[in-house]
Amino acid sequence: MTAVADWTPPPEVDAHDPMIREVELGQAVTVDAEQVEVEAYRQGGPIDADRSKEPRYAVITGLAEQDRAPIIPAWMRNRSQRWRVPLATAGFALYVLAFHLLRLPKYMVLGAAYAPRGGWRLGAALLSWLWVTEQLPLRLRAVQRLDTETWIKLHKEVHGSRKRHAWIVAGGLVAVVVVLALGWRVGGAAALWLSVLAALAGAARAGAPVDRPLIDRVTTSSRFTRLTAEAVRLALVQLAIPGLREPAALTFPPPGIHRDGPGWLARVNLPGGVTAVKVLERREELSSALRLPMDQIWPAVGPAHAGQLDLWVGNKPASQMGNPRWSVLNGKPLSFFEPAPFAFTPRTDPAQTVLFQRNFLLGGQPGSGKSFAARGLATIALLDPLCEVQVAEFKGVGDFLDLEPLCSRYVVGTDDQAFDDGADMVRWLFGEVGRRGAVIKAMREQGRAPEGKVTPELAAIKGLGLHPLVVVLDEIHELLAERPEVADMLTRIIKRGRALAVVLVLATQIPDAKTIPSGLTKSVSSRWCFSVLEQVANDQILGTGSYKRGQTGTVYRPVVDAGWGYAKGFTAEDGPVRSPWLTPEQWAAVTAVASALRGGRRVGADDGPVAGEVFRRDLIEDALAVVGQANGSHWLGLVEGLAALDAESYGDLDPESVGAMLRALGVETGDVKVSGVTRKGVKRRALEAARERRAVTAGAR
Numbered sequence: 001m002t003a004v005a006d007w008t009p010p011p012e013v014d015a016h017d018p019m020i021r022e023v024e025l026g027q028a029v030t031v032d033a034e035q036v037e038v039e040a041y042r043q044g045g046p047i048d049a050d051r052s053k054e055p056r057y058a059v060i061t062g063l064a065e066q067d068r069a070p071i072i073p074a075w076m077r078n079r080s081q082r083w084r085v086p087l088a089t090a091g092f093a094l095y096v097l098a099f100h101l102l103r104l105p106k107y108m109v110l111g112a113a114y115a116p117r118g119g120w121r122l123g124a125a126l127l128s129w130l131w132v133t134e135q136l137p138l139r140l141r142a143v144q145r146l147d148t149e150t151w152i153k154l155h156k157e158v159h160g161s162r163k164r165h166a167w168i169v170a171g172g173l174v175a176v177v178v179v180l181a182l183g184w185r186v187g188g189a190a191a192l193w194l195s196v197l198a199a200l201a202g203a204a205r206a207g208a209p210v211d212r213p214l215i216d217r218v219t220t221s222s223r224f225t226r227l228t229a230e231a232v233r234l235a236l237v238q239l240a241i242p243g244l245r246e247p248a249a250l251t252f253p254p255p256g257i258h259r260d261g262p263g264w265l266a267r268v269n270l271p272g273g274v275t276a277v278k279v280l281e282r283r284e285e286l287s288s289a290l291r292l293p294m295d296q297i298w299p300a301v302g303p304a305h306a307g308q309l310d311l312w313v314g315n316k317p318a319s320q321m322g323n324p325r326w327s328v329l330n331g332k333p334l335s336f337f338e339p340a341p342f343a344f345t346p347r348t349d350p351a352q353t354v355l356f357q358r359n360f361l362l363g364g365q366p367g368s369g370k371s372f373a374a375r376g377l378a379t380i381a382l383l384d385p386l387c388e389v390q391v392a393e394f395k396g397v398g399d400f401l402d403l404e405p406l407c408s409r410y411v412v413g414t415d416d417q418a419f420d421d422g423a424d425m426v427r428w429l430f431g432e433v434g435r436r437g438a439v440i441k442a443m444r445e446q447g448r449a450p451e452g453k454v455t456p457e458l459a460a461i462k463g464l465g466l467h468p469l470v471v472v473l474d475e476i477h478e479l480l481a482e483r484p485e486v487a488d489m490l491t492r493i494i495k496r497g498r499a500l501a502v503v504l505v506l507a508t509q510i511p512d513a514k515t516i517p518s519g520l521t522k523s524v525s526s527r528w529c530f531s532v533l534e535q536v537a538n539d540q541i542l543g544t545g546s547y548k549r550g551q552t553g554t555v556y557r558p559v560v561d562a563g564w565g566y567a568k569g570f571t572a573e574d575g576p577v578r579s580p581w582l583t584p585e586q587w588a589a590v591t592a593v594a595s596a597l598r599g600g601r602r603v604g605a606d607d608g609p610v611a612g613e614v615f616r617r618d619l620i621e622d623a624l625a626v627v628g629q630a631n632g633s634h635w636l637g638l639v640e641g642l643a644a645l646d647a648e649s650y651g652d653l654d655p656e657s658v659g660a661m662l663r664a665l666g667v668e669t670g671d672v673k674v675s676g677v678t679r680k681g682v683k684r685r686a687l688e689a690a691r692e693r694r695a696v697t698a699g700a701r
């Protein structure tokens with residue numbers, strides 16, 4: 001501290017500022033009354049870290065860590081695009097071939113008309129070049145000016161040129177003769193005819209008027225062929241974004257501009273301080289600047305930082321890309337527990353999601369495509385033969401009517417009855433989640449559900465009632481407006497149901513906090529924002545701050561861009577996707593497949609003794625009735641006894657499921673000796689003990 005005291009500041013410096021002393025002294029000191037420890041600052045020292053002390057291999061690892069352009073192009077590495085690019089090219093080539101073959105007679109007539117003129121033009125041009133006629137005016141001028149020196153110079157020049165040209169023409173003629181002779185040897189007369197045809201075509205081309213080319217144009221609109229750095233720079237600068245004025249300030253980090261699926265991707269680093277969201281906000285202006293329709297341009301925030309833009313431009317507008325084929329049309333079953341395609345990316349790649357452990361919120365303005373997207377998710381569920389599906393739609397127009405025969409519950413309408421049924425459905429679901437929770441707890445105690453959640457094995461056990469359950473609630477805001485008491489139940493279902501294989505798909509036009517409690521929307525893991533008008537609605541669906549991060553549905557127009565939306569939490573990568581689109585016939589085909597997979601049953605509803613029903617009977621009492629005075633019962637005996645007692649409730653049980661259900665009710669199971677034979681089953685004592693425990697617990701409550 002002595003050093004501080006010794007230092008006398010120059011007159012213009014505030015002597016009381018401790019930081020200034022510290023800087024001057026260049027050493028760590030404890031300064032001022034607050035005792036702030038500040039690290040010393042060495043004046044004139046290097047700012048960057050000293051690299052000389054880094055080990056040599058750091059240079060190599062540094063290189064290795066750098067972004068490198070992929071050796072194999074992205075589209076070749078992508079399974080779905082590997083064939084699409086060559087197939088699209090081959091398809092286009094075939095189209096062009098067919099197009100011109102059909103017009104061949106017309107080309108021949110026109111060719112015959114244009115060829116003489118073309119022959120004359122080509123011949124004249126050749127002679128003119130051979131004789132260097134272009135020099136003639138110069139020599140005439142020299143004559144007129146009596147400029148002998150220039151004339152002699154030009155004369156000599158022209159002689160030399162004519163000689164050279166004559167040699168070239170002679171050489172060319174010899175080459176033509178040699179090629180023709182070779183052609184004759186290899187291909188005979190056909191080769192000669194082909195040569196004549198080629199010569200005639202060349203002559204016809206040269207003879208065709210400038211505004212009437214010999215062959216018709218294959219494409220009538222100006223075709224987008226490739227994205228260039230110049231076009232991107234110019235377009236971005238034209239957006240008039242503050243801080244984005246200098247084309248040279250835009251850089252293209254690896255992999256730069258490259259072909260990516262059916263289009264081009266430009267990865268651009270915007271100038272420091274300019275965010276990619278600013279570009280996203282100006283998609284319309286970008287469309288004008290690039291001279292391309294809006295649905296051909298797909299800007300997104302790049303992976304590296306907020307100032308990186310991934311501008312993907314399709315070969316064609318999305319509306320003309322056609323609808324990619326949805327693989328559910330293959331007629332194969334899907335699994336609730338496995339990834340399944342729910343949508344397509346702008347590059348027409350399928351986007352996959354897993355229904356298990358997710359809940360879905362689909363929001364957007366009317367006509368943005370929510371209901372069809374919800375149908376897509378319901379279809380995935382229906383293609384899992386184990387999955388129970390329930391639908392309630394409060395638009396009242398029957399958007400899901402064709403799925404009704406496969407649903408265990410189906411509610412449609414906007415009247416009191418529909419809302420009562422909808423509320424009943426939620427209440428039932430709430431109870432079901434509670435029941436499943438108890439079953440899973442028992443399973444966990446037995447070590448059969450180690451993570452406390454449904455596994456594919458548990459879901460498959462018949463009668464246990466842990467099969468997947470997907471519930472679609474379309475226009476949920478209508479139900480919440482009419483029956484607000486269900487909101488809390490829904491929130492709890494969402495929170496608890498994830499692990500219990502209960503999935504909610506909520507679709508709504510109005511996601512605001514007044515209509516849908518924020519606790520409800522916040523609990524939903526996967527959100528899909530279709531066309532929305534503004535930032536507030538966007539963030540209500542996708543979560544606060546989403547718009548600022550460039551995750552936005554404001555860029556889509558209702559109806560025109562129907563089905564497009566920003567999906568968050570569906571896959572590892574969030575991004576824009578479009579729901580699959582099927583014709584009514586294709587929907588019918590998919591529904592038929594789902595129905596066949598389910599054996600024509602409504603899984604859940606006409607399943608007979610699903611666990612819910614069985615649990616409504618008193619299984620412990622019924623089992624005790626079957627056991628009677630015996631020591632216990634083997635599983636097979638118990639199953640048969642229960643079926644004899646109530647075939648409707650217990651007819652479908654098997655030994656495994658009855659065991660699981662009893663264990664879920666807290667009954668101990670194991671080896672039982674009945675009539676001298678020891679097998680797996682349940683003892684009477686265990687059943688009685690469980691009954692007693694239950695009575696005690698009920699009394700305590």
Ligand SMILES: Nc1ncnc2c1ncn2[C@@H]1O[C@H](COP(=O)(O)OP(=O)(O)OP(=O)(O)O)[C@@H](O)[C@H]1O
Pocket residue numbers: 364365366367368369370371372373395509559562563564578579580581
């Ligand atoms: N993936 C898609 N591809 C093409 N068109 C679609 C797609 N999805 C929906 N559409 C079109 O958009 C229209 C509206 O779709 P949908 O009924 O799903 O919208 P919505 O958002 O549910 O509307 P509302 O809120 O009025 O119920 C459909 O009739 C259909 O023509």
